[in-house]
Amino acid sequence: MNRRQFLSATTAAALSPASLALAQGSAQGAGGRTLTVGVRSGPESIDPHWSTLGGHIEALRHVYDSLVAQDENLVLRPGLATSWRAVDDTTWEFKLREGVTFHDGSPFTAEDVKFSLERIPQVTGPMSMTLYTKRAKSAEVVDPLTVRFVTDGPAPTLPNDFTRLMIVPRKIGAAPRNEEFNSGAAAIGTGPFRFTRWEPRGDLVMERFDGWWALKDGATQPWARVIRREIPNDAARIAALKSGQVDMINYVPATDVASLQRDPTMEVVVGDSVYVFNVYFTLAEKLPRLAKVDGREIEANPFRDPRVRQAMDLAIDRRALARVVFEGLAKPMSQLMPDSFFGASPNLPERRPDLARARALMAEAGYPRGFEIDFHSTSNRLPGDSALCEALAQQWSRIGVKANPNAVTGTVFFPASTRGDYSLQMSGWGTLTGEAAYTYGAMIHGPDPSVGLGNFNRSGYSNPEVNKLLLDGSRTLDDAKRREMFARAAEISMNDRPMLPIVMPQTVWAMGRNKLSFTPRVDQETLAQLVTPKGA
Amino acid sequence: MTAFLLGRLAQAALVMLVMSVLVFLGVYAIGNPIDVLIDPAATQAMRAAIIRQYGLDLPLWQQYGHFLGNVLRGDFGNSFVFRIPVLPLILSRLPATLELTVLALLIAAAFGIPLGIWAGYRPEARSSRAIMALSTLGFSVPTFWIGLLLILFFTVELRWLPSGGRGPVGWLGLSIWTREGWTHLLLPALNLSLFKLGLLIRLVRAGTEEVMGSEHVRFARAQGLPERQVVGLHVLKNIGIPIVTIFGLEFGSTLAFAVVTETVFNWPGMGKLVIESITSLDRPVMVAYLILVVLLFVAINLFVELTYGLLDPRVRAR
Numbered sequence: 001m002n003r004r005q006f007l008s009a010t011t012a013a014a015l016s017p018a019s020l021a022l023a024q025g026s027a028q029g030a031g032g033r034t035l036t037v038g039v040r041s042g043p044e045s046i047d048p049h050w051s052t053l054g055g056h057i058e059a060l061r062h063v064y065d066s067l068v069a070q071d072e073n074l075v076l077r078p079g080l081a082t083s084w085r086a087v088d089d090t091t092w093e094f095k096l097r098e099g100v101t102f103h104d105g106s107p108f109t110a111e112d113v114k115f116s117l118e119r120i121p122q123v124t125g126p127m128s129m130t131l132y133t134k135r136a137k138s139a140e141v142v143d144p145l146t147v148r149f150v151t152d153g154p155a156p157t158l159p160n161d162f163t164r165l166m167i168v169p170r171k172i173g174a175a176p177r178n179e180e181f182n183s184g185a186a187a188i189g190t191g192p193f194r195f196t197r198w199e200p201r202g203d204l205v206m207e208r209f210d211g212w213w214a215l216k217d218g219a220t221q222p223w224a225r226v227i228r229r230e231i232p233n234d235a236a237r238i239a240a241l242k243s244g245q246v247d248m249i250n251y252v253p254a255t256d257v258a259s260l261q262r263d264p265t266m267e268v269v270v271g272d273s274v275y276v277f278n279v280y281f282t283l284a285e286k287l288p289r290l291a292k293v294d295g296r297e298i299e300a301n302p303f304r305d306p307r308v309r310q311a312m313d314l315a316i317d318r319r320a321l322a323r324v325v326f327e328g329l330a331k332p333m334s335q336l337m338p339d340s341f342f343g344a345s346p347n348l349p350e351r352r353p354d355l356a357r358a359r360a361l362m363a364e365a366g367y368p369r370g371f372e373i374d375f376h377s378t379s380n381r382l383p384g385d386s387a388l389c390e391a392l393a394q395q396w397s398r399i400g401v402k403a404n405p406n407a408v409t410g411t412v413f414f415p416a417s418t419r420g421d422y423s424l425q426m427s428g429w430g431t432l433t434g435e436a437a438y439t440y441g442a443m444i445h446g447p448d449p450s451v452g453l454g455n456f457n458r459s460g461y462s463n464p465e466v467n468k469l470l471l472d473g474s475r476t477l478d479d480a481k482r483r484e485m486f487a488r489a490a491e492i493s494m495n496d497r498p499m500l501p502i503v504m505p506q507t508v509w510a511m512g513r514n515k516l517s518f519t520p521r522v523d524q525e526t527l528a529q530l531v532t533p534k535g536a
Numbered sequence: 537m538t539a540f541l542l543g544r545l546a547q548a549a550l551v552m553l554v555m556s557v558l559v560f561l562g563v564y565a566i567g568n569p570i571d572v573l574i575d576p577a578a579t580q581a582m583r584a585a586i587i588r589q590y591g592l593d594l595p596l597w598q599q600y601g602h603f604l605g606n607v608l609r610g611d612f613g614n615s616f617v618f619r620i621p622v623l624p625l626i627l628s629r630l631p632a633t634l635e636l637t638v639l640a641l642l643i644a645a646a647f648g649i650p651l652g653i654w655a656g657y658r659p660e661a662r663s664s665r666a667i668m669a670l671s672t673l674g675f676s677v678p679t680f681w682i683g684l685l686l687i688l689f690f691t692v693e694l695r696w697l698p699s700g701g702r703g704p705v706g707w708l709g710l711s712i713w714t715r716e717g718w719t720h721l722l723l724p725a726l727n728l729s730l731f732k733l734g735l736l737i738r739l740v741r742a743g744t745e746e747v748m749g750s751e752h753v754r755f756a757r758a759q760g761l762p763e764r765q766v767v768g769l770h771v772l773k774n775i776g777i778p779i780v781t782i783f784g785l786e787f788g789s790t791l792a793f794a795v796v797t798e799t800v801f802n803w804p805g806m807g808k809l810v811i812e813s814i815t816s817l818d819r820p821v822m823v824a825y826l827i828l829v830v831l832l833f834v835a836i837n838l839f840v841e842l843t844y845g846l847l848d849p850r851v852r853a854r
Contacts, residue, residue, distance in 0.1 A: 044617050044618055045618060045619065045620075050619070052575045052577075053575075125573075125616075125617075125619055126570060126573035126574050126586050126590065126616060127573065127574065127575045128574070128575060128578060128582055128586060130582060131575055131577055131578055131579075131582065134579075134582070177619065178618060178619045178620055179620055182620065199628070199804075200618050200620070200625065200809075201804065201808065201809060201812060202804050203701075229701065229802075230802075231700065231701075231802045232799075232802075232812070233799050233800060233802065235684055235687075235800070236687075236699065236700050236799070236800055236801065236802045239684075239687045239688070239691060239692060239699040239700065240699045240700055240701075240802070242691075242692045242699075243687075243691040243692050243695060243698065243699040244695070245698055245699050245700070245701065380815070409815065410572060410815070411566060411572055411814065411815055411816070411817055412566055412567070414567070414571040414572050414576075415566060415567020415568050415569075415571040415572065416567060417571075418567075418568070418571045419567065429576070438577060442576075442577050447580075449579070449580035449581060452579035452580065452581060453579075455577070455578065455579045455580050455583070456576050456577060
């Protein structure tokens with residue numbers, strides 16, 4: 001413990017007598033190591049049920065455990081539940097782990113699972129966690145270590161959804177909201193770290209929980225204390241690492257990777273992500289922003305012609321984009337999620353550019369001299385978004401499509417996109433659950449509030465055959481059949497091209513050379529329990 | 537005096553009202569905050585429910601009416617993002633910004649006033665030209681760039697000072713009680729002071745040059761007063777009013793909008809909070825913050841005007 005950490009420990013201790021006892025405890029403990037991580041974003045509360053935001057979930061996974069866990073490639077693994085099975089079409093049964101205790105020493109039981117599920121609709125915020133629990137109509141405690149969920153129809157992805165269901169103890173009662181969690185009074189989980197203190201957009205400080213259940217299964221837990229320091233500015237985060245203020249950082253921008261690699265004291269770790277940049281064509285009869293031919297607005301929507309969409313696809317050189325815009329830290333994509341995910345199609349090969357064919361298709365479609373169109377994207381949502389927007393516009397200019405690149409901040413982009421103000425747009429989408437229903441159901445199924453599908457369908461695409469596959473797939477419990485249906489839906493829709501997957505940006509972490517080992521996760525989570533000191 | 541104060545308060549209330557209307561209209565013009573706050577995978581039914589829950593389905597004037605009614609009862613509402621009351625949230629950041637701003641202004645004053653007087657007193661000297669060149673740099677080079685250079689030099693290369701963040705917090709929520717706190721405070725304060733330093737040097741120099749040529753200085757010299765007294769008393773007193781005015785305004789604007797420095801140095805102040813609230817369209821935080829800023833400016837202006845009286849007997853007589 002160096003001087004700074006000691007001082008911050010004493011400040012925290014001054015705030016609450018409980019943390020004083022903790023600080024003394026860890027000072028006496030064997031491994032007094034502290035891990036300080038510089039992160040781009042942090043939680044919005046200490047209540048795990050408040051928000052579905054990636055940074056929120058990631059931070060709180062240190063304090064709480066979810067019912068189902070995911071490995072680094074998002075394959076389901078036992079978490080607080082050790083096994084699960086569908087009893088019938090609308091009932092799932094989860095067997096719970098034995099011998100798990102909360103940070104306050106009380107045992108974890110099925111009552112806590114039921115309480116957590118029922119609590120979510122009451123306390124969740126605008127990033128509503130009900131997204132992952134809405135399929136479960138009720139929970140029934142069968143015995144202390146068995147819980148059953150009744151769903152509104154067959155819900156094959158319930159275990160995937162429950163990778164986000166974090167468990168809080170029932171004894172905190174119905175009252176606590178964000179303030180009680182932020183103060184620490186209600187922040188009791190089963191996770192590897194106890195909550196010490198946090199302030200919005202500030203540091204999150206946690207202490208090792210020696211009673212963490214995974215320790216019995218051979219997991220290691222080398223950090224006595226973990227500090228997650230929120231540093232949203234990229235340059236400031238890198239400076240903090242280089243000056244030794246933090247031990248590691250996440251989300252290194254592609255442009256800084258080369259200089260960090262040259263630095264003999266630094267090390268970078270590159271991992272794949274679940275995010276894909278997609279271009280969306282608006283397929284409505286009339287475009288919100290009309291296309292222009294030879295400077296004059298035209299009434300027709302050129303994107304309704306599949307040949308135009310294909311031509312624009314063939315004009316894109318994805319490898320060049322990955323090389324130039326992302327300094328090689330991106331992968332060309334031909335579907336909306338990585339090939340390894342559940343429901344991805346094996347029959348969608350990489351898309352290579354073919355300008356001659358693209359120009360021929362444009363001429364066939366009646367646009368031999370191309371057309372002009374406004375092209376919008378986010379500018380601050382994912383690293384590289386605005387540069388990619390400009391690079392795509394340049395590539396399309398080679399077949400006469402003059403796309404006016406317009407990268408705007410997410411604050412402007414998302415409301416306008418939801419209103420349907422854009423004719424041609426690009427944004428990123430992450431398949432956070434690691435399976436197809438989440439992504440294809442939202443973006444490819446025709447917009448249909450009655451079944452809750454097509455809720456993020458920006459193109460207006462609706463193909464009855466695909467819709468049927470997606471709807472049936474979302475209700476098929478048989479894994480093999482369901483996988484087949486989603487793969488088929490992916491093939492049809494990707495060849496219809498209502499939207500074009502472009503590239504998957506990779507994620508980069510940086511740390512001092514030979515100091516830490518870290519296994520990257522595709523969901524980009526930087527979890528202290530997955531970081532170990534080298535040589536330990 | 538009471539009438540004067542009451543007038544000022546009424547003025548402040550009016551400006552705050554206008555400000556809150558502008559923020560509401562501004563956010564409304566951008567779009568529905570829900571589209572930024574909500575999970576993109578949310579279903580249509582969830583979206584509708586959340587819009588209702590936050591009252592964003594009501595017409596704008598009704599939303600504004602609710603807000604105004606609550607403010608009159610002293611409730612600025614809860615943050616959309618954090619769901620905690622906005623006033624304590626903003627005020628918890630005040631000490632951080634306050635200590636940063638005060639130190640930056642002190643640095644600017646401690647160097648700016650003497651250097652400016654010297655440059656005005658000996659305008660042709662080589663040292664004066666160097667000072668003026670420095671002042672031009674001070675307010676023409678972008679703050680964020682200087683900030684990054686400072687970090688690169690003092691933190692990454694020399695490793696003398698931390699790159700950002702704030703030291704341990706003690707009494708009054710300030711971090712100036714420990715050496716550790718000062719090491720964190722120094723670089724951002726220096727960065728923040730450079731613009732003000734440049735401004736102050738120019739202002740003081742221009743004033744000094746003008747006053748040096750005036751009759752009362754000539755009389756003072758003819759009287760045989762030592763130069764130190766001529767400059768330190770008669771000149772300084774006469775250039776005092778513009779300095780105090782600019783000082784007040786700069787104090788206000790720095791306190792309210794130290795955004796760039798706070799971002800580069802990851803200083804957990806109000807500027808950083810508000811810029812992050814803007815990017816997430818957290819309307820309650822934006823409105824409350826800007827209302828507080830108006831209040832701040834009114835208070836500072838009032839204070840500045842009262843100071844004039846101390847500096848200039850003619851104002852007092854009025």
